[in-house]
Amino acid sequence: MEVNLLDLLNPYLWAVNLRNFLYDRNVLKVCKLGVPVISVGNLSVGGTGKSSLVRYISEYLSKKFHVCILSRGYGRKTKGTLLVSYKGELKVGWEEAGDEPFMLAKVLKGVSVVVDEIRCRGGFYAVEKLRAEILILDDGFQHRRIYRDFDILLLKKEDLKDHLLPYGRLREPLSSLFRADAIVLSYQELNEWDIKLEKPVFKLYRKNWRILDGEGNPVHELKNLEVIAFAGLGDNEQFFKTLDNLGIKVIKKISFRDHYDYKDLKLSQDKLYITTLKDIVKLPSYKNVYYLDYSLDVPGLIELLENAIIRRHRAGSSAGRATDS
Structure with a gap:
């Protein structure tokens, strides 16, 4: 090299x-x-x-x-x-x-x-x-x-x-x-x-993509709804690109710095949100926040x-x- x-x-x-x-x-x-x-x-x-x-x-x-x-x-x-x-x-x-x-x-x-x-x-x-x-x-x-x-x-x-x-x-x-x-x-x-x-x-x-709620239960109907996506990863664009490839209707993308603590996060009760497993473990239990998970091969x-x-x-x-x- x-x-x-x-x-x-x-x-x-x-x-x-x-x-x-x-x-x-x-x-x-x-x-x-x-x-x-x-x-x-x-x-x-x-x-x-x-x-x-x-x-x-x-x-x-x-x-x-x-x-x-x-x-x-x-x-x-x-x-x-x-x-x-x-x-x-x-x-x-x-x-x-x-x-x-x-x-x-x-x-x-x-x-x-x-x-x-x-x-x-x-x-x-x-x-x-x-x-x-x-x-x-x-x-x-x-x-x-x-x-x-x-x-x-x-x-x-x-x-x-x-x-x-x-x-x-x-x-x-x-x-x-x-x-x-x-x-x-x-x-x-x-x-x-x-x-x-x-x-x-x-x-x-990455395969077997699935959308889950805060309790880890599958949410199938979310694919047909509009969501706001947010993440605080080392590379947020990978997450947003994956959502696009999966055909999920993202109306807004919010990018936070890696390891963001979400203390100042304010969510609208009339909106649906999707994030990652790493991010959702730092959030209280919101009924309108879901996360994307997957398996590896x-x-x-x-x-x-x-x-x-x-x-x-x-x-x-x-x-x-x-x-x-």
């Missing part, structure tokens, strides 16, 4: 490269948590589907293992190690947890969620106190302090022509792709695209994870039992 002149002159590039160099040479040490760790991350600021992919992987792995999602808890009003949920049982609200960890905790049954700004500390808590068997790092690609067994990197087509911060939205140069064990190409249902790399590449499709990824992680987990468990005896 070539680096353009604008990025070469960017001090941010040299700071990122120095940090990665120190980790690559083991000058900066990592912590190992004793259980398989899967990292899900990206290169750019904003939405590429990280939380959706974490949800997808967690739902599958939790059928066999106690999975704990570990997040920094961006924007939360607390500090330190915080248990957001234990095997699907919510322990705190979204303001204490942060909106994305709370969202995952609310929809994932049987999965635990922990937030900690010092993720090694949070990871040890999950393993030692909660007896987590697999950890999933949400937005973990740049967080190299924790050793991971498998690094999944989400990529948007727009990333290929973007620039590093502050001139663009990239947090790392495209050359950092080499660190990933697998690449997942986002938003294939909007615009199918591909890339050739010497590592596994998978395609992420990433053909081949789960099978690769089973081979790379599950077998390693079983081998480690067998060795542990033999040692204990």
Whole structure:
């Protein structure tokens, strides 16, 4: 991957490269948590589907293992190690947890969620106190302090022509792709695209779109009505574009900044609104506000994870039992 002149002159590039160099040479040490760790991350600021992919992987792995999602808890009003949920049982609200960890905790049954700004500390808590068997790092690609067994990197087509911060939205140069064990190409249902790399590449499709009310019940008749759409995501245009593609009659689109808290939101009782799961978990129960949800399909990824992680987990468990005896 070539680096353009604008990025070469960017001090941010040299700071990122120095940090990665120190980790690559083991000058900066990592912590190992004793259980398989899967990292899900990206290169750019904003939405590429990280939380959706974490949800997808967690739902599958939790059928066999106690999975704990570990997040920094961006924007939360607390500090330190915080248990957001234990095997699907919510322990705190979204303001204490942060909106994305709370969202995952609310929809994932049987999965635990922990937030900690010092993720090694949070990871040890999950393993030692909660007896987590697999950890999933949400937005973990740049967080190299924790050793991971498998690094999944989400990529948007727009990333290929973007620039590093502050001139663009990239947090790392495209050359950092080499660190990933697998690449997942986002938003294939909007615009199918591909890339050739010497590592596994998978395609992420969003499907089974459904409109739900605040209690999670399907609302079928909304497709024939006019709605106001609003969102506070890293990339709101993806949400609005999806509504257009689904044929939903949107009369107004309101875009808020990512992680918006909606404290000043004023809604009209005679209007219908549609938003996202991440946004609706921060709202009180409105009868005229609905959200769009969906399922993921990433053909081949789960099978690769089973081979790379599950077998390693079983081998480690067998060795542990033999040692204990």
